[in-house]
Amino acid sequence: MTDGFPAPVAVANPSLAATVTRVAELAGKMGRDPNKVFDLRRLSEASGVPMDVVRSLLDGRPAGEPCLQTRFLQRLDLLRRTRLKPNGRRYTQQEIADGAGMSRQQAGALINGDRRPTMEHCDAIQRFFGVHAGFLTAHDADALTDALLRTEQQLLQDYAGRTREPVPAAPASPAGDPLARLLQDHGVRGIAWRAAQLPSDKHRDKVAEWLDMLLESVKPTDS
Numbered sequence: 001m002t003d004g005f006p007a008p009v010a011v012a013n014p015s016l017a018a019t020v021t022r023v024a025e026l027a028g029k030m031g032r033d034p035n036k037v038f039d040l041r042r043l044s045e046a047s048g049v050p051m052d053v054v055r056s057l058l059d060g061r062p063a064g065e066p067c068l069q070t071r072f073l074q075r076l077d078l079l080r081r082t083r084l085k086p087n088g089r090r091y092t093q094q095e096i097a098d099g100a101g102m103s104r105q106q107a108g109a110l111i112n113g114d115r116r117p118t119m120e121h122c123d124a125i126q127r128f129f130g131v132h133a134g135f136l137t138a139h140d141a142d143a144l145t146d147a148l149l150r151t152e153q154q155l156l157q158d159y160a161g162r163t164r165e166p167v168p169a170a171p172a173s174p175a176g177d178p179l180a181r182l183l184q185d186h187g188v189r190g191i192a193w194r195a196a197q198l199p200s201d202k203h204r205d206k207v208a209e210w211l212d213m214l215l216e217s218v219k220p221t222d223s
Contacts, residue, residue: 043148050078
């Protein structure tokens with residue numbers, strides 16, 4: 001098997017339970033059926049996480065696939081089963097290869113698990129299937145949290161439209177802290193997602209350079 005980028009160590013996601021609670025409370029306030037809001041199939045397709053793992057995580061039980069290679073194969077298989085061509089058929093290996101800008105041999109090796117994916121492979125396949133950055137690689141708890149955050153945002157928009165009230169804003173960031181304002185406005189995942197959409201490594205390097213300068217500017221000075 002050809003090595004790609006190393007799999008990170010799995011860590012617990014403390015925000016998942018809080019997100020589940022917020023979504024459940026908001027759905028209850030709006031009179032939404034919780035079985036539809038927390039539909040396992042919908043959340044599985046939105047996150048890439050297998051349905052049985054979604055169920056366990058929602059129940060508060062430890063679950064998830066720690067191996068990046070296995071997660072990648074699970075998510076890619078789910079994409080091929082659920083993101084179909086207009087005629088209802090699956091995309092072929094050749095079509096995926098052409099759309100992702102790689103050879104058929106490369107695509108076949110990735111699909112069959114004979115080669116570990118690189119970040120470039122993942123980015124190209126994610127763009128081809130039209131899913132967000134990190135879909136193929138995020139830890140299961142993180143991926144489910146992201147899917148629920150999108151559900152929460154949609155519920156908030158629906159609630160605002162129903163009550164004609166503005167969508168609740170995030171707490172105000174400390175005055176004069178540009179990094180805090182940036183994180184408030186976009187969030188870590190939002191910044192990463194936007195950077196992933198840039199057309200080249202040169203553009204992404206500019207983002208990293210700008211963030212380094214921003215971090216340096218807000219670094220506390222030694223007294």
